[in-house]
Amino acid sequence: METLVEEHNEELQEEYVDPLEMVQPIEHMKISMHALNGSLGFRTLKVTGYHSKMGLHILIDTRSSHNCIDPDLVRKLGCDVRSINPEVVAAANGSMKVDKMTTITWLLQCAEFCADFLLLPLGSYGVVLGVQWLLTLANIKLNFRNLIMEFWHKGRKHLLRGSDS
Template identity: 30%
Template sequence: MQLHVVMNGSRLSALLDSSSTHNVIDVKVAAHAAIAIQDQAGLNIIVANGNQLLSQGYFWDMRFKIGDELFTADCYGFALGSYDMVLGVQWLESLGPVLWDFSKCTMEFVCHGHHILWYVVNQSLGSRTTFSKSRITRKGYGGDKYNQERCTRVQAPLSYHSARG
């Protein structure tokens, strides 16, 4: 799933990727967003095409927003090129249980006491609009009574097309 995150006022394109073990950020993008890099022994990763990359440092406790929700992540720095940031299992596991329905293009989880639902509402012209819907429940996840409901729009670049005939 692709979406946009806001970090230090900069809007970044991010990929949520359950096949990536670590979080990574493009070092040039991080510098533009004024994120300080920490020298650390490099992580050597193998990317999808088989090439190996050595990290250029580490970014601790980076804060960013998706919609109205605030999140944090630690990321290795690389020259990525295609995405500004990849949020892998290292970040996804911090969300707790996640329900991902690829047939409906939705992702649900509970974070900071909110039930969060991200879903695609527009699939035209090479982009998707993903809505982030947060609910604070009285009974916890799945409760019927809600104290508050927020819905914010998160612009997401198109990550895939589905041809149906």
């Protein structure tokens, strides 16, 4: 803790602020064009995950604010769906209203995760992991040229390798 002295000899104390605490909550929900049209962007990673041995086409997308899952996939997985207050999600092709969400657990290259997802028709990708999920990982290292993401989860270092096709 540093101590600063003003001209009036009053001491002011400056507290250490964790950078994670400075992150403001995401006020506007948005989903990227890549998540909706099934393409890969410069700030995305395409990976395969699993829920109950069923393969999931996952897009890790730094331009989408929240996690989203396709409603058809939710039905196939048999996940419970709950209603939420309707929210508007901004998208490249206009805006969409979202009023349902689910919580799922999935495996991603030997690591288990659990998160909430908004139900949105996604098309090619069944699952989009946005900034909402990335924030849970704290420090991450992304190499978009080599399609690699490195992070720590549950005390272990993980290295995700994305696919370019």
